[in-house]
Amino acid sequence: MPKKIRVYELAHELGLTNKEALDLCLSLGMGVKSHSSSIEDAQADRARRKADREGLRREVQPEEPAPAKQAPAKKAVAKKATPVVPAGEPALDSPMGDGRAVEPPAPASTPSPATSH
Numbered sequence: 001m002p003k004k005i006r007v008y009e010l011a012h013e014l015g016l017t018n019k020e021a022l023d024l025c026l027s028l029g030m031g032v033k034s035h036s037s038s039i040e041d042a043q044a045d046r047a048r049r050k051a052d053r054e055g056l057r058r059e060v061q062p063e064e065p066a067p068a069k070q071a072p073a074k075k076a077v078a079k080k081a082t083p084v085v086p087a088g089e090p091a092l093d094s095p096m097g098d099g100r101a102v103e104p105p106a107p108a109s110t111p112s113p114a115t116s117h
Contacts, residue, residue, distance in 0.1 A: 005044045008035040014051050015058030024051060 011021030018035035024047050025032045030039055039047075051057050 003041040004038040005041060006035070007032055007037050007039060010039070010044050010047060011035065014048065014056065015060055015062075016051070016056060017062055020056070021047070024056065 007021050007025055008018050011018050022032060022035055025039060028046055028050060030043050032039060
């Protein structure tokens with residue numbers, strides 16, 4: 001029975017990252033999907049020879065880059081409730097602080113386009 005090796009084991013042996021070993025195997029047309037895929041010993045030999053030819057072999061395997069942290073899902077922003085101001089206290093939204101309600105400014109009227117006869 002032919003001996004099999006995992007892509008991550010080959011990566012460790014060659015001093016490559018798992019991604020580099022995976023890309024090396026894919027470039028040789030091996031049907032691997034992840035670093036934990038198994039390959040035949042003959043396929044591993046082909047990958048070793050290609051790594052040597054291209055000068056990819058290292059003495060020490062580099063650290064795998066840390067996976068990117070996903071940003072936490074944004075929570076829906078709750079609409080702030082308008083505070084109830086007791087009678088006699090100044091309202092916070094009044095520019096004068098005298099308790100009067102503030103009305104939004106009226107929209108500016110746009111001149112109607114002139115028509116030529």
